[in-house]
Amino acid sequence: MATWAPKLYQYYAEKLGQLYARDPCLTRIFPNSIFSATSYNLGPRTACFKHTDFANLPFGLCSITALGSYDPSKGGHLVLWQCKLVVEFPPGSTILIASGIVAHSNVPVEANKTRYSVAHYSAGALFRWVENNFSRSVDFLANQSDKEVLAVQVRDSLRWAMGLSLLPVFKP
């Protein structure tokens, strides 16, 4: 992520860094990771149903790594529904996707094959918690003056544009 989406990486590092600094009880499973949570899918023939990870940061990226013993031309493909893309996903390789906004699923692998997967992600609510001065939105807004609430509303209305600006743009 740092190489391909440096601005997004910076955003993660800044916000999640503040989160961990504020609450030492929160554990970092992988100190070398920018993601806050990890999910292991134990198969033995892991194939995800079509889903969108609405709890993830909408303009964020999550990482999926496929493992196992299968022929990537015959199964295990990643399907990105809105993009109308079906991508070969060889075992041992990693794909980063905006899982919060793009519906995705997997093609099952052949009957006698195995497929496992590992996902790294960061819940969008963690970023909101930090931006709300380490409190829930209801508590945060209750303690703001009318003027401050207005400022928050303006910030929120620009949030999607801010998020998109963090993603790299490649023009053909």
Place this chain on the structure above:
Amino acid sequence: MGRSVSLWIFLCLSVFLKPFPRTPTPIVDKHGVTIGILAGRAEDAEWPLLHLQACELLNSCRTMCTPRKGKQRVHCRGAFIALRCGVSHGGGQPQPQNLENTPADARVLEELNSHPFFKRIAGFATGMSSGA
């Protein structure tokens, strides 16, 4: 002469033994905004071996974790056991918290999290360098 032949054989072999070159490829929308990156894998000679070890570990973990019953066997993501760990917030949690697990699942997760393959994956996904 013998030396140059063996050097030649070595060079030929090294071409085949080298990890297949993988060019990371972005997926962009019609405006050119990146919505995904096909990252491939790290150029790491140990990758195939570590991948194999990780697969064996994942396979053995399935019987070591807390057995799933009924609806837990098939959840909204699919029909497989999913183990989660790390920090989360939302879904009724009043504040960001460490995800909790049963003692059996926690033991399994500790073993998975300490395996070099998964440590390197975390680093690779973060930086998309070798991640070691």
